[in-house]
Amino acid sequence: MSQVMTVKLKLLPTKEQSAFLKISSLIYINTVNSLVSEMIQTKELTKKTSKDIDVLLNSSVKNQVIRDAKSVFNKTKKKNYTVRHILKKPVILWNNQNFKVLDEHISVPLIIKDKSKRVSIKMIADQYELDLLNSSSKIGTLRITQKNKKWIAQIAIECSIPTQSSAKVMGVDLGIKIPAVCSTDEDEVLFAGNGKQNKYIRRRYGSCRKKLGRVKKQNAIDKMNNKEQRYMKDQDHKISRSIVAFAVSKNVGVIKLEQLINIRKQTSKSRKNNRSLSNWSFYRLAMYIEYKANLLGIKVEYVDPSYTSQSCPNCTIKNKAKDRQYKCECGYSGHRDLVGAKNIRYAPVLDGKSLTA
Numbered sequence: 001m002s003q004v005m006t007v008k009l010k011l012l013p014t015k016e017q018s019a020f021l022k023i024s025s026l027i028y029i030n031t032v033n034s035l036v037s038e039m040i041q042t043k044e045l046t047k048k049t050s051k052d053i054d055v056l057l058n059s060s061v062k063n064q065v066i067r068d069a070k071s072v073f074n075k076t077k078k079k080n081y082t083v084r085h086i087l088k089k090p091v092i093l094w095n096n097q098n099f100k101v102l103d104e105h106i107s108v109p110l111i112i113k114d115k116s117k118r119v120s121i122k123m124i125a126d127q128y129e130l131d132l133l134n135s136s137s138k139i140g141t142l143r144i145t146q147k148n149k150k151w152i153a154q155i156a157i158e159c160s161i162p163t164q165s166s167a168k169v170m171g172v173d174l175g176i177k178i179p180a181v182c183s184t185d186e187d188e189v190l191f192a193g194n195g196k197q198n199k200y201i202r203r204r205y206g207s208c209r210k211k212l213g214r215v216k217k218q219n220a221i222d223k224m225n226n227k228e229q230r231y232m233k234d235q236d237h238k239i240s241r242s243i244v245a246f247a248v249s250k251n252v253g254v255i256k257l258e259q260l261i262n263i264r265k266q267t268s269k270s271r272k273n274n275r276s277l278s279n280w281s282f283y284r285l286a287m288y289i290e291y292k293a294n295l296l297g298i299k300v301e302y303v304d305p306s307y308t309s310q311s312c313p314n315c316t317i318k319n320k321a322k323d324r325q326y327k328c329e330c331g332y333s334g335h336r337d338l339v340g341a342k343n344i345r346y347a348p349v350l351d352g353k354s355l356t357a
């Protein structure tokens with residue numbers, strides 16, 4: 001089985017490069033739109049080749065224009081010409097033979113002063129995104145567009161996914177003191193990101209406190225200091241990678257995570273509230289776990305977080321944990337976060353995957 005995904009990269013073009021991207025992407029959509037108009041008039045697919053199209057684009061990009069226009073036309077035809085799709089947002093595409101992703105640059109041909117030239121545009125990519133690109137079985141088209149005045153590159157890739165048949169379950173409790181505690185239904189345990197994570201924890205706390213109540217989740221992510229953001233992302237990649245690697249080594253087929261609670265609905269000073277302080281950052285960690293697990297054929301399910309930190313994993317009685325240790329009258333005692341992970345394994349799965357943060 002294979003899955004088509006999109007790898008997103010941030011681009012940092014120079015002023016000059018940005019101007020050329022802007023012009024080329026406008027020419028791109030205008031040419032697609034006019035080709036579609038022609039086809040709608042004749043009600044036939046165009047027979048034009050790149051040679052018949054006289055605009056300032058490379059011939060490989062012109063071929064991509066023709067492909068795009070044909071696909072837009074086919075969609076319009078299917079709807080009996082009742083819906084007309086017009087490209088409005090500037091975009092430009094290259095097929096996989098015409099772009100290269102290098103370490104910190106992406107290289108594409110552009111027309112500059114009437115000549116086709118290879119342009120190397122600086123990019124920002126997570127190690128994870130680079131890993132995805134390297135592990136993909138097929139690389140598709142590159143799409144460059146502008147979002148909120150920033151240039152981004154989207155690369156379509158195909159990854160092969162092994163089919164997992166194991167029914168073994170692992171609960172993962174995301175926390176502040178320890179980033180993640182895992183427990184399989186055979187009681188194998190992993191404390192992920194444990195130990196030298198003080199910096200990570202402090203930042204997760206600090207940056208979220210500052211933002212709480214002032215801005216929405218997406219804004220908080222956007223406005224977070226870039227360096228700090230990259231550090232946190234990097235840590236989350238490492239933690240999620242170790243969790244998924246542990247799941248693979250124990251032949252786990254299903255990972256269960258708590259559904260995160262809406263930040264605005266939280267008022268009481270519970271442990272769960274503490275956690276929701278930085279809900280959006282848990283959201284990212286959860287997404288990374290899901291993303292990586294799915295690539296390896298492991299399913300991710302979200303469970304009801306009620307009582308997962310209070311119920312005794314042995315006798316189900318509810319107790320409040322004192323400090324980091326959880327004790328029950330039945331004789332069970334263990335690390336508080338491990339209790340959470342154990343309960344998450346058997347907590348009821350919620351519908352859909354509507355993670356809210």
Ligand SMILES: [Zn+2]
Pocket residue numbers: 312313314315316317328329330331332
């Ligand atoms: Zn008990």
